[in-house]
Amino acid sequence: MPHTTPPPSLNDPRALLRHLYDVAVQRALPLHNTAAFLPPPPRGRTVVIGAGKAGGAMAQAVEALWPADAPISGLVVTRYDHTPPRPAGLKDRIEVVEASHPVPDAAGLAAAQRILQLTQGLTADDLVLCLISGGGSSLLTLPAEGLTLEDKQRINRELLNSGANILEMNTVRKHLSRIKGGRLAAGCAPARVVTITISDVPGDDVSVIASGPTVADATSCADALDILQRYGIDVPAGVRAQLERGELETPKPGDARLQGHEVHLIATPQQSLEAAAAAARAIGLNTYVLSDEIEGESREVGKVHAALARSAALGRSDFKTPCVILSGGETTVTVRPRVEGQAKGKGGRAGEFCLGMAQALNGIAGVWALAADTDGIDGMEDNAGALVTPDTLARAAAQALKVTDHLARNDAYGYFEPLGDLVVTGPTHTNVNDFRAVLVL
Structure with a gap:
């Protein structure tokens, strides 16, 4: 600290x-900036999910600020050694796990699978609080069909070493994922989703922060292919074919599954x-x-x-x-x-x-x-x-x-x-x- x-x-x-x-x-510390953006407890369940280097601190801020008599639970993933010490007396209601950044690992894959499972079976009476901060792209890794974790690790390393900017890197990441680029929010339907985010990207584009897992994506499979070609990064032939056919497309602006969702920037x-x-x-x-x-x-x-x-x-x-x-x-x-x-x-x-x-x-x-x-x-x-x-x-x-x-x-x-x-x-x-x-x- x-x-x-x-x-x-x-x-x-x-x-x-x-x-x-x-x-x-x-x-930029979460505890100073979160209270004004928390919605009231819903009639149904409150599930907290999220990823990023600030994930542990954001989870603790929500725990400290959420009404003591209102049930809340969930899972957030942060980088190894980035979970802050728990303040004395703070009730442990949101699980925080750690994984690798900037290259994803098996712990991040397991966390992403569990987070996606938490979104299953939600109703319109339920609330999902999604806590997103920089680093979430690597920490929330769930490869697209036809990609292995090893493939994602190699592609990540090559992107990091290529000189590609964050928009380019995250355009590729979104289209090679089953959870990024609005897919996580789509999986929460019909529950209400409120995303609380800390920006680490130029221009504060919420669709770029952590590859926008709860935000509609305006980029395309064609954009991802162009970036891969520009920097000479290979992907398996089957995945390339899926990109060429547009089969790995992300939820776009106007997608009905994302209607009514809120996104709040708490630090920039x-x-x-x-x-x-x-x-x-x-x-x-x-x-x-x-x-x-x-x-x-x-x-x-x-x-x-x-x-x-x-x-x-x-x-x-x-x-x-x-x-x-x-x-x-x-x-x-x-x-x-x-x-x-x-x-x-x-x-x-x-x-x-x-x-x-x-x-x-x-x-x-x-x-x-x-x-x-x-x-x-x-x-x-x-x-x-x-x-x-x-x-x-x-x-x-x-x-x-x-x-x-x-x-x-x-x-x-x-x-x-x-x-x-x-x-x-x-x-x-x-x-x-x-x-x-x-x-x-």
Whole structure:
């Protein structure tokens, strides 16, 4: 969980940047944001289902806020080690299980099967609360007919390494699933479905978050085929044939099974950026929020941020110093082929952003930066992200670390770990995606 400290001063840039990250994460915690969107208990049953990195915290928020005398039960799946400690006295009414992210595993498959079973036999008097957050695409895996779990694992890995953006990845995932792309909501009919979601995607498109298991899908089998072809990803011949014939199509807007369903966003990247901006202004910083929808190659986005910071530091822009430049979104990392004998790189998109930024800043004075994922995990490592300081390159050179070498093998972790510049928070139990703060003094 993020730590809470008094607001730091401009004399401690590292602590200041970490404070802004903590404020952004705090704004997205489920317990602060759920109450206004909970419907009253129904005449029939209340079943809670869901998936995502915030799933455990969202389930606890519902348990804490749901009337004590109203029955409620269900099952939510979250990432391994992402279930928060249970507060003393909180009644355990919703089961939380854990599975693998970003590559699905057998535990996620079993959870998806059980969740789909919970939707059987519901009536119009029943209520389904669906708790959705980022990461649900991998955690809620139920392969389409003709696909094995091993197939889905391979396709997921290849998508993650391809440089495909989140919309492209989830378009493929929806059409290779028996539960995503509105299929879960269709299975709940005729019960009322209320989806409570935390956005981790640019633009807050609820049909993209966790591949929209309770939301109608406007993409098509043809779209999925085009993406698979574009990135050179193979699927079994039988599945390809089903896609070509449109047999794996998802429920579309206007589908009668989804009528009357509600979707509520309780936390978004923009809200977290605005919270961090308010905290920065309270410290006396000029504050500029670029966007919560920035996409592209992480290292290239890092170079663009470096150019903005350099201009501000040199007094050549409208950004007045001292200032902080904030942004969010979801960048991508295209994994480079390894040279024979080369060690595998470690790191995620936040770390790669920092590599690109450090290289482009080239040691300019007065610029610090933090990039971190708001779920506390950058890719598959144990850090949330990394820090860039004016002396990053100099300290790295003293340890014979070359930024070009680490970029070539996508090894941000191996670069920043010896410098002591990894940002390590542990799971935060929420997820509104990338957070970046660039401080120019």
